[in-house]
Amino acid sequence: xxxxxxxxxxxxxxxxxxxxxxxxxxxxxxxxxxxxxxxxxxxxxxxxxxxxxxxxxxxxxxxxxxxxxxxxxxxxxxxxxxxxxxxxxxxxxxxxxxxxxxxxxxxxxxxxxxxxxxxxxxxxxxxxxxxxxxxxxxxxxxxxxxxxxxxxxxxxxxxxxxxxxxxxxxxxxxxxxxxxxxxxxxxxxxxxxxxxxxxxxxxxxxxxxxxxxxxxxxxxxxxxxxxxxxxxxxx
Numbered sequence: 001x002x003x004x005x006x007x008x009x010x011x012x013x014x015x016x017x018x019x020x021x022x023x024x025x026x027x028x029x030x031x032x033x034x035x036x037x038x039x040x041x042x043x044x045x046x047x048x049x050x051x052x053x054x055x056x057x058x059x060x061x062x063x064x065x066x067x068x069x070x071x072x073x074x075x076x077x078x079x080x081x082x083x084x085x086x087x088x089x090x091x092x093x094x095x096x097x098x099x100x101x102x103x104x105x106x107x108x109x110x111x112x113x114x115x116x117x118x119x120x121x122x123x124x125x126x127x128x129x130x131x132x133x134x135x136x137x138x139x140x141x142x143x144x145x146x147x148x149x150x151x152x153x154x155x156x157x158x159x160x161x162x163x164x165x166x167x168x169x170x171x172x173x174x175x176x177x178x179x180x181x182x183x184x185x186x187x188x189x190x191x192x193x194x195x196x197x198x199x200x201x202x203x204x205x206x207x208x209x210x211x212x213x214x215x216x217x218x219x220x221x222x223x224x225x226x227x228x229x230x231x232x233x234x235x
Contacts, residue, residue, distance in 0.1 A: 029135070038133045045077035045188055047140065051154045052190075066152045071233060073148030074186020080115055080128040081144070081161055082183040085174040088121040093170050099127045101167035103144075103159055104180065110144070110161045114169070115187065125169065125176075128187065129159065147186035160184065194230035202226065 048070055055067035096113050103110045111130035129144050144160035160180045166173045201216040
C-alpha cells in the first residue's frame, strides 16, 4: 500500500474521534493522509490497542488477562464469522464472494465476503465483516467485534449476522446457525503482526516492498531479536 502501515494504524483513532473532515478521493482522508488503497480494515487495529491500554490502566489480574486476550486474539480488525450451514455447499466458491444475511435483531443486512477458498461439500462459511473504505464512515457502534474482547466490555454485536436464519452465497440461500460470542474472531491481531515482523518489514523479497524498513532495521540491530517486541509483551 502507498500509505505506510505504521502511519495508518496510529492515525485512525484521530480520524474516528475528530469532528468533521472532508474526504479526499475514493478512500477518504485518514488524519491528513490521502490513501490510494483501502486501509481502514487494517487501521482500525488501533482500537485494539486502545482496549488493551484501558485494561492495563485498571491494573487487576483479570484486566491484565483481558489485555493479553485482546493482544493475542484481536477483535476490531479483520472481524470474521464462522457460520454453520445446514446443507453442503453446492460447489466450490472463491474468496471474496459476497454473503448476505440479516443482522442480529433482524431488519438490516450484514455485509460480508468469504475468507479463503471454500470447497464444494463444506458445511461452514468463514465470512469477513465489511468495513467502510472511507474512515469517516466507520461507526464502531454498528460493527461486529468480539474476538478477544469478550471480557473487556468492548464487544459490539449490532452489526453481526443473526444467530440463525438464511444466508445467500453464490446465488443460493442456505439456512444457518451462528454463535456470535463463540464464533466471531479477529483475523488481524497485534500478536500476529509482531510475530510476522521479519517477513513483513525486514526480509527482502518480492512480497515485501521497501524491505528492509529503516526503522525496523534499527530495531533489529539493537535488540538482535526479530520477535523481541512480542516476547516483551508476553513476559
